[in-house]
Amino acid sequence: MDPVSEQYRPAMSWDRFWQLIDRLGVTEDGRVDCADLDDACEDLAATLAEEPVEQILGFGERLAEALFTLDRAEFGTLPVLGLTAPGGSPFPQSDDGFLYSRAAVVAAGRRTYESVLGHPERFAPFTDLHAEAVLHIHEEAYEQATGEECDHLTVHDYETCSNTAGWPELAR
Template identity: 60%
Template structure:
């Protein structure tokens, strides 16, 4: 009897979740909540560490990040209004597609406990709706280009754009 198919391309660089989490810890957990500059500095620290990893691990970081963002791509989080913002008529202000992606990056940057905690209690995602942690999306790409001298032209296994996780948005299924 053969082992079940993991669905992972055997040629795809792998980074363990544990190593991914260790690298994310460099961001300082709540980086980005207080100031954008602090988060940018944290991303530079992460890039410095990631640049010393083998190229396969840089790619693997991008794969793990994409998977983490994909898992957060759910209606329970994406339909939450932006915290502290109201539309002109006083109604809650919805997240944009890009805003929701940057908020998901903020949850990942906040670390393992915050990341895992939102799945059991979606309301814990709410504080991240006001964050814009876009810089995290590009760290591995910039490091890859720095280390290899070539442009990042890869597609990750998981598409993390808003509404790409069909299981997370069941009402959007046809």
């Protein structure tokens, strides 16, 4: 656990976060039609909008922490499944693609998420999946609940290479 996590406790428990994620209905292999996932994310945002604002923001915090934890070179340097670059070399993940693949791992649920940690070979099948809609669930829920745009910044930055412990070769 990083020092930020030790000092900050989101309003939402991990158990509640994963219960809500299970409502997305993504299979453990992460295979879901993008349109279905978009609709499921909209439905989850509507459900989450019924919760107190602290819980909505807590969901965003838990999501950011889960994505931050997966932000590691051992996952981000894997090639995209099924793609090759010109000349036949492996096709690297882009920064955004890696973020959306991490979101797909989270969307697949707690068991999949926990099984991937420390096992890059279990992350590899997610490199060609993009679950960007998951990133916006709490923002949409906040807007539905308050009528205002969500400008809350999460404690954990989940953009690619933000987890310096996960990318030690990039640490300055």
